[in-house]
Amino acid sequence: MTEELVTLETAKLLKDKGFNWKCEHLIDRNKVITKYNLPQSMSCCMEIDDESVEFLCPTLYIAQKWLREIRGVYVYVEPVIGKRWKLSFCDFNVPTEESDWMENEINKGNGYKVYVTYEEALEAGIQEALKLI
Template identity: 55%
Template sequence: MTEEFIIFETAKLLKEKGFDWKCERTIDCNEIIRKYDYPQSMSCCTEINGELVEFLCPTLYVVQKWLREAKNIHICIYNCACGYGYEISKADNGTHIASSTYKGTNDGGEWDAYEEALEAGIQEALKLI
């Protein structure tokens, strides 16, 4: 089993939404993930001409946990005959916020992999903040 890390687009959204948990990895605009021996904060990330080009790169699970604990947003991944989808709700009471019905990339409107659906759900949740 391998750890699944977020993509660059998600890393940028996380920065915009205030993600500040320390990470052992960063990701740059070329989707290159760099590993450090000790956790990094956003202050370590590279800037060029005052614009960030490198961001913290947590695992999908860490972001899912951060959304739950820091933003009260729960992302639930489900599977069906068409593949995987997501439901977004409030973490404290289960109130429905959004779902992925027919938003996926496969012919059935879902995603072929659990991690793809989770990444899409995370991006959607970040846009709602």
């Protein structure tokens, strides 16, 4: 079994929000993924003319864990009928009665989006959470 890595878009959002956990993979601006034997940190990621051209590329699980442990936002995927998936969020930084603000902001009265795969849903949830924090 291979764990799914985040996409370039998610890797960029993670960097913007301060993600700096060591990873075995980097992704460059051309979406080329490089694997290293030893985990790399943000200091290894290349910049040209103050523009990042390489980004840490964690697994979806690590990105989800970082959001939960460092930023206090829990993104989780729930099954729906027809072998589809939907997103839910919990923000531990606000009072319990307000913890669904993120989910409400993302859905904006349009109902929840349904995804074909668990991984697709988790990636979308991580991206949406990163955009709101």
